Amino acid sequence: MAKELKHVGKLKNTGSKVAVVFRTVPGESDQALVLNTAQLPDMYHDALMTLIETDQAQSSFEFGEIMFRNQFSNGVNMLKAVQDEGRLLKVPTSNVVMTPTPTQEVVLSELNGLIAEQKGVTVDQLYTFVSGAPKAGEEVDTAKDVVDTDVPSDVTAQAINTTALSDEDLAKSYRSQADAMYKEAARLRREADELDPPKKKTAKSKVAESA
Secondary structure, eight states, X not given: OOOOOXXXXXXXXXXXXXXXXXXXXTTBTTEEEEEEXXXXXXXXXXXXXXXXXXXXXXXXXXXXXXXXXXXXXXXXXXXXXXXXXXXXEEEEGGGEEEEEETTEEEEHHHHHHHHHHXXXXXXXXXXXXXXXXXXXXXXXXXXXXXXXXXXXXXXHHHHHTOOOOOHHHHHHHHHHHHHHHHHHHHHHHHHHHHHSOOOOOOHHHHHHHHO
């Protein structure tokens, strides 16, 4: 039997696989913050998926809480890295299908409704179950009030306040990612050549190839 995993799903309109960082956004409970995992560099993707499978992540209410407390192998805070690179997307919860197993699917908006009912709150109050968040009924002054206090507030505020990206913003993000991947590929090629220098073709081999 397949192991159930929280925080993973796909977008209903595109089928793209996503990691759900925050199931709701304060003041916009019909919106969620997600990461398109297929667009992540291998270093980010592998670390993220490994983290999702940990008991720590599976027992957390929001995956974003765990990202706040972990770093990628380059030493950068996970949430800050994906936020700074424009990878966090705000999407309607009705467009996110959670896939705890390959054969199970539930729309996030419906799941949020069930969770809220079980906890005896409204969907608008689900954000209050994030570590360090104010209790239901308390005023939320800024986005930084709804996350763990150990996390830098500037990172938190940027993440929660992320807005849906325009086509132009997405294009810029894709170009930035492509440039980064090109540079990484070039670096790996140089390192490979240093470890095993490409053999120079002799005049005889060139003649043989042209024959």
